[in-house]
Amino acid sequence: MSRILFAWELGGNLGHITRQLPIARQLRRMGHQVFFVVRDTAAAAQLLTPEGFAYAQAPVNVDKKRLPHPVNYAEILIASGYADPAVLLGLVQGWISLIRLFKADIIVVDHAPTALVAARLTGLPAITIGTGFEIPPGHLPLPSIRPWEFIPTDRLLRAEQYVLERLNALATPLHGGTLERITDLFQGARKVLATFAELDHYGIREGENYVGPIYTGSTGHAITWHLIDKPHVFAYLRPDAPGFENLLEALSKLSAEIIVVAPGTKPAHIQAFAKPNLRILTQPVQTEQLFKMTDCAVTTGGAGTVSQCLLAGIPLLLLPQNVEQFLMGLRVEALGAGIAVRNNRQEHDFAWLLEDVLNKSRYRQSAQAFAQQYAGYEPGCTIDKVIQLIDNTLKTSACSDMNAS
Known part of the structure; x- marks a missing residue:
C-alpha cells in the first residue's frame, strides 16, 4: 500500500479539509497510509482529530506585509510570500522536508501551490483538486479575479513574470527545471476541477472536464425543522x-x-x-x-x-x-x-x-x-473518480520507477 500526503496551504475555513476528507477516508479503507498537512490546525482538530487522521502545520508565510487587493493568481502568490526569495525558499524547503519525512508516494493538493512546486522539484506525482478559483485557467496573462474593476494588462503580465523569476531562481540550487508559465505547475499534476461548469469562479472553460463538487451533508449533528407551517x-x-x-x-x-x-x-x-x-x-x-x-x-x-x-x-x-x-x-x-x-x-x-x-x-x-x-448527481461518484485517478497515477509512477531501474 502507498503513503498519500494531503496538502492545504492557502485559503481559510473548513472547505478544503471537507473536500479532502471523504477521499482520505476511502483511501484509508483501501489500506493506504494517509497524512495531512494543513494551513489551519484548529480546523484540523475539529474535523480530522475525531476521524483519527494525523496532521501537521503547513509551511506558511509569517510576514504580516500583505498585498491589499491581489488582482490575479500571481498576485495571490506574491501576497503569500513569493515576493521574498528567502521566504519562498523556506516555504519550498519546508514542503520538501515534509514530503521526505512522510516518505510520500503521491501528494494530493488542495490550494497548495508551494506544495506543487516541491512535488515538481522532488519528482513526486501530484494531483491537484480545486473548485476553479484554486486552479486558474491557462490564459496569458493570468486573468483578473476582480472583473468589476479595470486592471491594466501590463499589471497582470508583470505579476506573473515576477513570480516566475523567483520560482525559476530556485531551479538551480534545488536541482529542478524552470517554468515558462505559472500554470505549468498544474499541467505537471493531474488536475481535478471539482465543481460544476456554471460555478467556476473564472467562468466556463471550454474543453475542461468538470467532475462536480465534493461535499458531505451527513457530517455533524442531526437536527430537524420544528415548524411545519412556516418557511x-x-x-x-x-x-x-x-x-x-x-x-x-x-x-x-x-x-x-x-x-x-x-x-x-x-x-x-x-x-x-x-x-x-x-x-x-x-x-x-x-x-x-x-x-x-x-x-x-x-x-x-x-x-x-x-x-x-x-x-x-x-x-x-x-x-x-x-x-x-x-x-x-x-x-x-x-x-x-x-x-x-x-x-x-x-x-x-x-x-x-x-x-x-x-x-x-x-x-x-x-x-x-x-x-x-444535475438531478442524480452524487458526490460519491466524483470521489470514486478521484480515487481511480490516484490509483492510476500510483501505478504509472511505479511502472516508471521500474523502467528507470
Whole structure:
C-alpha cells in the first residue's frame, strides 16, 4: 500500500479539509497510509482529530506585509510570500522536508501551490483538486479575479513574470527545471476541477472536464425543522462576517423558522438573538435531510455549501467575505438563483433582501432548474473518480520507477 500526503496551504475555513476528507477516508479503507498537512490546525482538530487522521502545520508565510487587493493568481502568490526569495525558499524547503519525512508516494493538493512546486522539484506525482478559483485557467496573462474593476494588462503580465523569476531562481540550487508559465505547475499534476461548469469562479472553460463538487451533508449533528407551517431559512456563517449582528436582527424578525450555524459565536450573542423560531448553533449539522424542507439559504459563498443548496433547489442570499466568495456570488446571480450582498449590510438591507429571495419565485425557479439539470448527481461518484485517478497515477509512477531501474 502507498503513503498519500494531503496538502492545504492557502485559503481559510473548513472547505478544503471537507473536500479532502471523504477521499482520505476511502483511501484509508483501501489500506493506504494517509497524512495531512494543513494551513489551519484548529480546523484540523475539529474535523480530522475525531476521524483519527494525523496532521501537521503547513509551511506558511509569517510576514504580516500583505498585498491589499491581489488582482490575479500571481498576485495571490506574491501576497503569500513569493515576493521574498528567502521566504519562498523556506516555504519550498519546508514542503520538501515534509514530503521526505512522510516518505510520500503521491501528494494530493488542495490550494497548495508551494506544495506543487516541491512535488515538481522532488519528482513526486501530484494531483491537484480545486473548485476553479484554486486552479486558474491557462490564459496569458493570468486573468483578473476582480472583473468589476479595470486592471491594466501590463499589471497582470508583470505579476506573473515576477513570480516566475523567483520560482525559476530556485531551479538551480534545488536541482529542478524552470517554468515558462505559472500554470505549468498544474499541467505537471493531474488536475481535478471539482465543481460544476456554471460555478467556476473564472467562468466556463471550454474543453475542461468538470467532475462536480465534493461535499458531505451527513457530517455533524442531526437536527430537524420544528415548524411545519412556516418557511424555513438555513444560514451557515462566520460570526466575524461583516454585518453578522445586523443579519441576526433581520432573521429574528422574519415570519419563518431559522437555523443559524455559526461556529465561534459567543454565548452572549446566542442568548441575545435566540428565539423560539431562531436557533443559533456552533457545531456542524447534517444538512442532507434538512435541505429537503429549506426555502432559503444564507451563506458566505463557499463552493461546497452553494453547490449543495443549488442541487437541492434552494435559492441563496450570499454574504461574501473575500474575492473568491464574491466571484461565486456573481456565478449564482448569473444563474438567477440568488443575490450576492455588496456593501450595504444594515438590518433593513438584510430584511429587504431576505424577503426578496424568500418571496420572489424566480429565484427558486432558477435554483430548481439547476437542480433538475444535475438531478442524480452524487458526490460519491466524483470521489470514486478521484480515487481511480490516484490509483492510476500510483501505478504509472511505479511502472516508471521500474523502467528507470
